[in-house]
Structures are given as structure tokens and as C-alpha cells.
Amino acid sequence: MGAFAAYSDEFLFDLVKTGDRNAYSEIYNRYKGILYVHACRMLKDNDEAEDVIHDLFAVLWARRETIVIHKEFRYYLYSALRNRIFKNMSNRKRDDNYRASLPDAMDETESNADHLVRQNLLSMLIEKEISCLPRKMREVFELSRKSNLSHREIAEQLEISEQTVRKHIQHSLKILRVKIKLLSVLFY
Structure with missing residues (x-):
């Protein structure tokens, strides 16, 4: 070389x-x-x-x-x-x-994912609480909220009075509000 x-x-x-x-x-x-x-x-x-x-x-x-x-x-x-x-x-x-842009995107993604997880968990817990309602009250509530039936339609289908339908829905909402309030404190 x-x-x-x-x-x-x-x-x-x-x-x-x-x-x-x-x-x-x-x-x-x-x-x-x-x-x-x-x-x-x-x-x-x-x-x-x-x-x-x-x-x-x-x-x-x-x-x-x-x-x-x-x-x-x-x-x-x-x-x-x-x-x-x-x-x-x-x-x-x-x-x-x-x-530099990654932490913001990661935070936003984590926040969205965390929110979705909490929302899904809360939905599952609400469903569990609905399933714990007394049978007739649960049936009336689900026909009202999930099937979107009117009070009259529910009364006709279950052969009960509209007043009974109204009371079942009011009572089930009262029970669920208390439980949801407790659950939301835990998750949010």
C-alpha cells in the first residue's frame, strides 16, 4: 500500500x-x-x-x-x-x-382506549345490575329500553296495567341510578 x-x-x-x-x-x-x-x-x-x-x-x-x-x-x-x-x-x-409528536398521539390514543375500556366495563356492570332486578321489573325495563316499546304496548304484551308498567320502570330506574352512581365513582 x-x-x-x-x-x-x-x-x-x-x-x-x-x-x-x-x-x-x-x-x-x-x-x-x-x-x-x-x-x-x-x-x-x-x-x-x-x-x-x-x-x-x-x-x-x-x-x-x-x-x-x-x-x-x-x-x-x-x-x-x-x-x-x-x-x-x-x-x-x-x-x-x-x-416530539409521539407522546401527544400516544397520550390521546391511551386516553381514548382507556375511556373505551371503562365505558365497556361500565356497560357490562349495568347489564349485570339489570339482570339482578326482579324478573317482572327486568322484563318491563328491557321491553321499554331495549325493545323501545311504549307503556301501552308493554301492558298489552304482558297483560298488566299501564300503571304497573310505569311503576316498574320508575322503580327499576331508581335502583339503577343508585348503583350507576356508585359505579361511576369507581370508574371515573
Whole structure:
């Protein structure tokens, strides 16, 4: 590899284009230090600077056959590094914005999910309380609230007076209000 030290960057890159790994190593060793310092200065993060340098050289090798350099090779490297750093900064800003928005979305999602869970649980408990009502009262209540029948229709169907239907509904609502009030204190 010492033999490559005397060659110009442009000549070395011509060798790299043909797949010469030794020429590639010489270019890497020649520029990794100065590019790293430049990247650290711009990024203010040593690990990120190192990643950018490695990415730059990985792309250089991967695209070696298609890269066209119009100026001196070192200017190409500095420009490519600068562009990669700007892209990195832009991605970092986008990632930071995304991460900043996550807690709000998570809180909202958790809040909605929590509310739905509590609502479903409360509905199940109300159904349980309805099932605990005396049989005739429960039957009248369910025909009124679930089947949406009028007092007259319920009275005809069950062969009881409308007054009895009204009393059953009033009494069942009174019982359920007390129990729901207790349940809502527990859940909300």
C-alpha cells in the first residue's frame, strides 16, 4: 500500500473505478481523518460524524463506476460530505419532530382506549345490575329500553296495567341510578 502514497487522488480514483481495493484504502486513509474533523465540527457528535464518513466511503465504493468527478477529487469528497451532513441534519430534524409528536398521539390514543375500556366495563356492570332486578321489573325495563316499546304496548304484551308498567320502570330506574352512581365513582 505504501506504493500508492505517491499517486494523485485522481489517478487513485481511476484505479478505484476499476475495482482496485488498495487504491480505495489509500484514498480512505488519506481523507478519513480530515473529513472526520470536518464532520465533527458540523454535526457536534463524534459517533454520527464517524457514521457519515463510513457511509460516504461505502457509497463511493458502491457507485465507483458511475461517479463522474468534474473538479479535483478532494473537492468532490468535501461536497459529498457536506451534502450527506445536511441530509443527516434534515433527517434528524424530521425524526425529532416525529418523536416530539409521539407522546401527544400516544397520550390521546391511551386516553381514548382507556375511556373505551371503562365505558365497556361500565356497560357490562349495568347489564349485570339489570339482570339482578326482579324478573317482572327486568322484563318491563328491557321491553321499554331495549325493545323501545311504549307503556301501552308493554301492558298489552304482558297483560298488566299501564300503571304497573310505569311503576316498574320508575322503580327499576331508581335502583339503577343508585348503583350507576356508585359505579361511576369507581370508574371515573
